[in-house]
Amino acid sequence: MPLPLLRIPYVALRYVANHMSEVELVKISLCSRKADRTLKRCGIKRQSYFDIFCIYKSSLDDLEHLKLMLLEAGRAEGGVCTFHRLELCVKFVKSVSIDVFCDDRFVCSFHVSCFNKLNQFAGTQKSLMLKDTYIPAVLARDRCMYTFWNNRADGLMFLLKCLIERFRYVTHTLYVRREVMSDALGSLRKFVDYSSLPEVSLTSVYIESSVQMPTKDFRYILENVKFRDQLVSRCEFYSFFKTKKKFNFHSLISCSKLSIHLCHWITLRYLLECKHKEIKLTGSKFTNEEIRTYINEWVAGKIPDVQQVHVEMADFFESKFVLSGLQRCRMSECLQRDKSSDLFSVFIKGAGDKVAMIENCRTYIRKVFSIKVYSDPNAVIEEEDEESDVSEDTDEEEDEDEDMEEVEEEDAGDHENEEEEESDWDENMEEDGEEDDNDQEIDEA
Known part of the structure; x- marks a missing residue:
């Protein structure tokens, strides 16, 4: 029998509320x-769902979490x-499916399925019940929540729009x-079109290698x-999707x-025209000639946005x-950065x-080919880098020549020792021959 609290x-109500x-x-x-x-008249301090949902995460199912979250958000000023x-x-x-996080804490998850x-x-x-729309749902035995729609794509868009209407700061992530x-x-294409809406903020796209589409x-x-x-924020696009060799793409x-x-x-044309701050490419066909063109364009100030590039080339990198x-x-020493890799790096002056x-x-x-870009107005230009490189190369060549001369001298010395040994052996053989002749004459006498 229900209790009419109001x-x-x-x-009596205060006594009941104190035991809730x-x-x-x-x-x-x-x-x-x-x-x-x-409840306020009874001296009960107002509670917010966002303050307690982590404590009661396991005691409520995902459908109840979704309902309470939307109701709590609608209670804010202006309903947002x-x-x-x-x-x-x-x-x-x-x-x-859609996973919902609030302030980096997991709230609920629900699947979007077909009604049939x-x-x-x-x-x-x-x-x-959302916007006077009745949505059938099933709470499965594994505690997963499934919602059912006549059209899956329309259901996905309806749920997403209901959520972004209740919150001002909403970000989206796509996992395939x-x-x-x-x-x-x-539904996937529908979500891609949905990302172009002005009120939608998409931050990440992940496409795994095992995707079959x-x-x-x-x-x-x-x-x-x-x-x-x-x-204004970090927007990432990750793709491990394996395409055919004839696949090409010309947009940005x-x-x-x-x-x-x-x-x-x-x-190379894509690298020169893109506006990415960070780039990581593996399995590329870039050659040293193309990488040289890219770094020369950066030095000329034609690629101002890039901050970090990591490219696995088709050839060995020839610095x-x-x-x-x-x-x-x-x-300069005053710039705060990681200096652990300075010993294995070359610093090139760019524009500005x-x-x-x-x-x-x-x-x-x-x-x-790996490059990191820094802003250092106090960088010191080394005017004699090329000469020092040449001198280093000449020193290495001289060292090699000296080593070759030492090897040749050792070979010559070994050859002389061999000749001396041969001459000593010949002299010994002659002396032995004379002794044999003397012994023969004595025997005959």
Whole structure:
């Protein structure tokens, strides 16, 4: 039998409220404004869902967490929460799901499924009401929550828009893993189009190597994904997707950090035109001639945005050829940075106060071109770098010549010793012959 809390006297209500848990008080206060005012009159301090959801994470299912979170956010001024930051991780791992994080703490997760698969899930059937829309849901035995829609893509967009309308600061992350179901590819393209909306902030895209999807869908992601806040925040694009050898791509990806593995389709033209701050490429076809062109363009100030580049080349990195003719410098001691790799690096002066630190390990040769860019207005230019390099080369050649001369002298000495030994052996043989003749004459006498 339900208890009419708002009708009982305040003395009795205070006694009942004092024996309630924090989550029960939050649920009552979120029912209506009248219920919230009634609890305040009883001396109950107002509780917020965002203060207790971590404590009661296991006692509530994901559907209850989602309902309470949206109700609490709607209670803020203007119906939009401005004190908490929401992160939505949209995953395509066989099925489509959304993981919700609030202030870097996990809140809930729910799957987006087709309505015709409702009978395939065993669990407790529940419902979710959003914007006067009835959404059937199932809480499975593994505590996963599934929502069902006539169209999966439309359901995904509806849920995402309901969440971003309640929070001012919302970021999105896209994960594409393993085999993507054919009926989920439409939802994937829908989310890519959704990322271009002005109110959507996409921060990261991850595409794993084991992903099995058509190449045309991968191209669609490259061409249409948008990072709205790439200039003010760190926006990352990671791809391990294996493409065919004939695959090509000529547009630019609008992100601050680009990491492409198996990137045979990335060309020198792309590197020269892109605006990424950090670039990591593996499995490329770049040659020393192309890397030399790239570093010369950077020195000329035509690539001002880059901060770090790591490229696995097709050839062994030849620093003497790539860096020939460039102005060497020495960075100031007052600049705070990691100096552990200075011994194996060369510093090149760029445009303005830019200085590039390029790895140049002489102990072993690698197929890697790595560069870090610093701003150092007090960098000291080394005017005689080329002469010193030449002198070092000549010294090495002289050392080699000296070593060759020593080897030749040793060989000559060994040859003389051999000749002396041969002459001594001949003399001994002659003396032995004379002694044998004398002995023969004595025997005959």
